[in-house]
Amino acid sequence: MSSRAMHGAVLLAALLGPGAYLYARGSRFELPGIDRGYSPAQPIAFSHRLHCGDVEMKCLYCHSAADDGRHAGLPSASTCMNCHRLVHERDQPPEVPGATPRVAPELAKLYDAVGYDATTHTYVAGAETHPIEWIKVHDLPDFVAFDHSRHVRASVACQTCHGPIETMDRVEQVNTLTMGWCLDCHRAVGAGRVPELAGRTPSTDCSACHY
Ligand code: HEC
Numbered sequence: 076m077s078s079r080a081m082h083g084a085v086l087l088a089a090l091l092g093p094g095a096y097l098y099a100r101g102s103r104f105e106l107p108g109i110d111r112g113y114s115p116a117q118p119i120a121f122s123h124r125l126h127c128g129d130v131e132m133k134c135l136y137c138h139s140a141a142d143d144g145r146h147a148g149l150p151s152a153s154t155c156m157n158c159h160r161l162v163h164e165r166d167q168p169p170e171v172p173g174a175t176p177r178v179a180p181e182l183a184k185l186y187d188a189v190g191y192d193a194t195t196h197t198y199v200a201g202a203e204t205h206p207i208e209w210i211k212v213h214d215l216p217d218f219v220a221f222d223h224s225r226h227v228r229a230s231v232a233c234q235t236c237h238g239p240i241e242t243m244d245r246v247e248q249v250n251t252l253t254m255g256w257c258l259d260c261h262r263a264v265g266a267g268r269v270p271e272l273a274g275r276t277p278s279t280d281c282s283a284c285h286y
Pocket residue numbers: 117121122123126127132133134135136137138149150209210211212213214233234237240241245246
C-alpha cells in the first residue's frame with residue numbers, strides 16, 4: 076500500500092463511525108445494499124422505455140457528460156423542448172392551426188417549468204420558470220471517487236452497471252454499488268474473465284477509489 080493510500084485508509088477509518096457514515100450518505104439514512112431496487116417517483120413521469128426503447132434515443136443525447144468526466148449529468152428542460160415544442164402527447168393527431176392542442180398532463184408540467192404555450196408555440200414573455208427537481212436514484216458516498224468517463228471510454232456498457240434502462244418506465248437501481256461490487260468487477264476484468272473487456276487492468280488500490 077502506498078503511503079498516500081495508507082493515509083487515505085487511516086483517514087477513512089477515523090471518519091467512518093456510523094454517524095459519519097450516515098452523514099456522508101446525506102439525508103438518506105440507509106446502509107449500502109439497501110438501495111438496490113430503489114425507484115423513486117419523479118416530478119415528471121419520464122420514461123426511458125418510451126424514449127430509448129420505442130424512440131431509440133442514444134443515452135449520450137441526454138447524459139452527454141458520461142464520456143467526459145465524473146458525472147453523467149442530467150439533461151436540461153431545454154433539451155426536452157428540442158422535441159416537445161411540437162410533441163404534446165403520445166400518438167398525437169395532426170395539429171389544427173390555431174386550435175388548442177391536447178397536452179399530456181406530464182408534458183404540461185414540462186411546459187409550466189419552462190413557460191411554454193403549446194397553442195401559440197411560444198415561450199410566454201415574463202413567465203415564471205423553474206428547474207425540474209429530478210430525484211437522485213444512484214448515490215455513492217462522497218468519499219468514493221467514481222468516474223463515468225474512465226468506464227465509458229473503456230467500453231463498459233451503461234447497462235452493465237445500470238441494468239436494462241431502455242425497458243424501464245421508472246429508473247430503478249439494480250446493483251448494490253457497494254465496494255465489493257466494484258472490486259468484483261475490477262478483479263474479474265484484471266484476471267481476464269470478462270472477454271469484452273480483455274486487456275483492461277482496473278486498479279484495486281484503495282487510493283484509486285478513495286481520496
Ligand atoms: C431524453 C433524455 C434521456 C435519454 C435519451 C436517456 N435518459 Fe437517462 N435520464 C433522463 C432523465 C430526465 C433522468 C432523471 C429522471 C429519471 O430518473 O427518470 C434520467 C435518469 C437516468 C438514470 C438515473 C440517474 C440517477 O439519479 O441515478 C440513469 C442511470 C440513466 N438515466 C441512464 C440512462 C441510460 C443508460 C440511457 C440510454 C439507454 C439513458 N439514460 C437515456 C433522461 C434521459
